[in-house]
Amino acid sequence: MIPKPVAQTIYTESFPAPRQFSAGEGLTTIAEELNHFLNGLQSQTTPDESGKAWRLELHTGAAYEHPETYQLEIDQGRILLSAADPQALRYALSTLKQLLFSAHKTDGLIHKQLIRDYPRYRWRGLHLDVSRHIFEPAFIKQYLKLMSELKLNKFHWHLTDDQGWRIESKRYPLLQEISAWRKEADGERYGGYYTQGEIREVVAYATELGIEVIPELDLPGHMMAVLSAYPQFACNPQAFDTMNVWGISEDILCAGKDSTRDFILDLVDEVAELFPGAYFHLGGDEAPKDRWKACPYCQKRIRELGLKDEEDLQSWLFDTVTAHLALRGKTVIGWDEILEGNPSRETIAMLWRGDAKAAALQSENRGYRAILVPNHYLYFDWKASDDSPGAFGVTTLQKVWQFPIDEYFIQRPDLLLGVQANLWTEQISTTQRAWEMLIPRVYALSELAWGKQSDYPDFEARAQLWEDYISYALPR
Numbered sequence: 001m002i003p004k005p006v007a008q009t010i011y012t013e014s015f016p017a018p019r020q021f022s023a024g025e026g027l028t029t030i031a032e033e034l035n036h037f038l039n040g041l042q043s044q045t046t047p048d049e050s051g052k053a054w055r056l057e058l059h060t061g062a063a064y065e066h067p068e069t070y071q072l073e074i075d076q077g078r079i080l081l082s083a084a085d086p087q088a089l090r091y092a093l094s095t096l097k098q099l100l101f102s103a104h105k106t107d108g109l110i111h112k113q114l115i116r117d118y119p120r121y122r123w124r125g126l127h128l129d130v131s132r133h134i135f136e137p138a139f140i141k142q143y144l145k146l147m148s149e150l151k152l153n154k155f156h157w158h159l160t161d162d163q164g165w166r167i168e169s170k171r172y173p174l175l176q177e178i179s180a181w182r183k184e185a186d187g188e189r190y191g192g193y194y195t196q197g198e199i200r201e202v203v204a205y206a207t208e209l210g211i212e213v214i215p216e217l218d219l220p221g222h223m224m225a226v227l228s229a230y231p232q233f234a235c236n237p238q239a240f241d242t243m244n245v246w247g248i249s250e251d252i253l254c255a256g257k258d259s260t261r262d263f264i265l266d267l268v269d270e271v272a273e274l275f276p277g278a279y280f281h282l283g284g285d286e287a288p289k290d291r292w293k294a295c296p297y298c299q300k301r302i303r304e305l306g307l308k309d310e311e312d313l314q315s316w317l318f319d320t321v322t323a324h325l326a327l328r329g330k331t332v333i334g335w336d337e338i339l340e341g342n343p344s345r346e347t348i349a350m351l352w353r354g355d356a357k358a359a360a361l362q363s364e365n366r367g368y369r370a371i372l373v374p375n376h377y378l379y380f381d382w383k384a385s386d387d388s389p390g391a392f393g394v395t396t397l398q399k400v401w402q403f404p405i406d407e408y409f410i411q412r413p414d415l416l417l418g419v420q421a422n423l424w425t426e427q428i429s430t431t432q433r434a435w436e437m438l439i440p441r442v443y444a445l446s447e448l449a450w451g452k453q454s455d456y457p458d459f460e461a462r463a464q465l466w467e468d469y470i471s472y473a474l475p476r
């Protein structure tokens with residue numbers, strides 16, 4: 001199983017594995033999903049001669065020490081499920097599907113057993129960049145389904161960047177007419193965007209799977225696509241183009257003009273309405289300050305507010321948007337560059353540079369909550385081995401699994417919300433390649449986030465078995 005449960009007691013008694021379930025109260029949907037899952041399964045063994053459906057029962061009212069706990073009790077002809085919340089009930093289902101798959105694919109027997117399981121971290125994230133390359137909603141759903149099988153619960157959707165804006169806007173339609181497109185070096189027009197209807201559909205699908213979708217609007221840098229349609233929001237308006245090369249742009253949003261601030265607030269309002277979750281990612285990375293240093297509006301803002309410098313100005317802009325989003329019940333996340341300024345203590349830092357040790361110490365010492373996503377370990381656009389395709393360095397399956405998470409936030413473990421992997425898509429233009437970069441490394445992410453219960457060889461063996469499971473559970 002992946003992730004391996006916290007506690008599993010297996011008894012010697014075993015029974016022919018169920019081929020069908022009948023539902024107890026509150027379990028109709030789960031029983032239907034299980035029956036559907038079992039229907040397509042080519043068992044190695046003959047069906048249970050009695051042919052009787054097993055009974056699926058829900059035990060309610062138990063209190064659990066850890067949030068998201070579920071429990072599975074398997075005995076002849078009956079499986080008892082209990083869960084701390086509806087989300088945890090889904091985890092019970094994922095675990096049960098893996099157990100049934102393995103039983104039917106081996107000797108056809110399932111053991112009497114008791115599983116009690118809960119996650120180590122509440123933030124178990126996976127990211128996807130759809131700006132550098134865009135992917136169909138059908139693929140996004142497949143991505144979410146994979147996350148759900150692995151008990152990952154936060155989908156970080158990187159929807160905007162220099163190379164393309166991907167959200168339909170009713171208030172600023174030039175975003176889909178101009179910012180969503182770029183002209184490649186060979187003259188080809190590349191791009192696209194998600195309609196608000198498509199975004200709502202993806203979010204609804206994720207919600208059903210117990211996954212929260214976190215939109216990212218990366219600002220004030222990484223905004224060339226937006227400036228190509230609305231150049232007036234730069235410090236020095238001119239004819240900008242959506243970028244067709246990777247890298248960092250000197251041109252960013254102007255933090256001095258009131259019109260730019262109002263534009264940002266208006267835009268985050270419109271986007272926030274599409275995402276019912278509690279978090280909103282505002283980027284904040286890789287924003288060179290040369291333009292701000294030379295901009296009369298930005299310098300005036302610094303003087304008027306008595307700010308220290310341009311980093312402080314970025315914190316002010318970030319805090320302005322953060323306060324605005326707080327009125328809508330949202331908590332803001334930013335990349336670790338935000339710690340170079342002094343943003344509001346409510347802001348969550350996503351620690352990505354290098355092994356993230358320095359940023360982790362900083363956020364621990366200053367009391368910022370954080371999510372670990374160090375590129376040395378958890379960037380899945382990096383090569384999986386020396387001779388495999390990918391960007392920059394090498395992040396093997398073993399390296400991901402062995403990420404020494406226990407060495408972080410030793411003094412203030414309460415500040416560490418969890419862990420996430422990122423899939424940047426500069427070098428990834430097809431769904432096939434995206435999938436290959438994820439698998440099997442995303443299995444290791446799952447165990448990091450849920451909590452490792454084994455050694456590496458044991459994990460590696462389970463990861464191999466999982467290939468069969470995933471190709472059955474998620475046919476492509």
Ligand SMILES: [Zn+2]
Nearest residue numbers: 235254295298
């Ligand atoms: Zn400016």
